[in-house]
Amino acid sequence: MDDSLSSTIMAVDERLTHATVTWLDPSAALGGGHAGAADSGDGRTPRDGTATDDEDAYLVAAMASAALAAAEARAGFGDGMSLNDRKVTVDGAATEAAEKILGRAPFRIRVAAGEGERDDSPGAHTGQWLGLPDEGSPVIDGVFDYVDGTELAATDQPGALALGGFGSGVRPVPDLQAYAALAPTHALRGLDIMARPEDGVVPLLERIAAAVGKSPDELTVSTHSLASKPMHRTLIDLMRGRVRQVLVPERVTVEPPYLLSLAGLSEPRIDSMIGAIGLSELAFAAGLVDLVAPELGFVFRLASVTGPRAEPGLTSLDALFKFSEDEEVALRAGGWRKDRQYTSEDLVRPGTSRAATLFAVTDNPALGLRGPEPRGGDVAHVEGFLVKPAARIGSIRLSYRR
Incomplete structure (x- = not known):
């Protein structure tokens, strides 16, 4: 003690x-x-x-x-x-x-x-x-x-x-969202997160699998709950057809238990995390990964809060990238851009x-x-x-x- x-x-x-x-x-x-x-x-x-x-x-x-x-x-x-x-x-x-x-x-x-x-x-x-x-x-x-x-x-x-x-x-963040994927840091720059999620998830999974030394059908991937909004349904179905296991929270998405599987505190151990996540949650997640598994990190693009709220019945993630005027202002004020992808290093400096x-x-x-x-x-x-x-x-x- x-x-x-x-x-x-x-x-x-x-x-x-x-x-x-x-x-x-x-x-x-x-x-x-x-x-x-x-x-x-x-x-x-x-x-x-x-x-x-x-x-x-x-x-x-x-x-x-x-x-x-x-x-x-x-x-x-x-x-x-x-x-x-x-x-x-x-x-x-x-x-x-x-x-x-x-x-x-x-x-x-x-x-x-x-x-x-x-x-x-x-x-x-x-x-x-x-x-x-x-x-x-x-x-x-x-x-x-x-x-x-x-x-x-x-x-x-x-x-x-x-x-x-x-x-x-x-790096300070506005109260918005991100579309993100967890992968080995050496592979982050080679991942394309800017494609429409439903169109880009299969090649994304293939690259992540190669980076961790597995085939896609050996991957365990955590993602977002369907209970709050059905917008993840198509993405989840696509992943389920390619990987060994997709972990879908029953009610509300709380990411740390999945990330702490990397330190042996929960199971099963995830290979990746793919889906929408609040920017503040992503900041905590990036810091947590920096502590327990610094060989991993996130690649992400900025996403909207108001877009999905305006179209709650969508079964795709398209509305994630429909920003309101207020959100555009918040992005510019913080020096963030919606037309580029970032990595954990842009959010939490490694080792800090x-x-x-x-x-x-x-x-x-x-x-x-x-x-x-x-x-x-x-x-x-x-x-x-x-x-x-x-x-x-x-x-x-x-x-x-x-």
């Missing part, structure tokens, strides 16, 4: 009664993680550009607090409350809880990617500043999704997570991710995490992971007095 980090986390939030950080053996197989990976350094100064104990503690405490607040928000739902109002309530509670802690951080945090700005919903917003207001203090880039899978949290279904990451090379955390808002069977709930007396428990460079992963369990 890491007693130093545990003590630092405890000092951040006075509600905590116990904190356990157990580093997992990175060589252990799925389900057989073993404690005892040695910690290095004194925890107070950066090690090869990774986060300090103080940074880790604030990130962990903030996102765990968000998970607990989101879970407890359900107790305040009234009869007849609409799903949208429930989602806003959950997001609002998580945002308030996380930013109460991040706002006290003894360093400056520039939010480079966050959720909710376009819909004026609670959440972290790109360009927001948190932490120490002293302009002379070191600046850390933050990527936050205080509740990824808000609908799951609002309806008490498995899979919702509170996500946060720190880095030093994250410092830490990532994820905590269960509801039960997460894929990662073996329980959502917050009272388990005896007035104590609530929150479970999650802290991910550091070189796939160094700590299992976190925090206990809160209610």
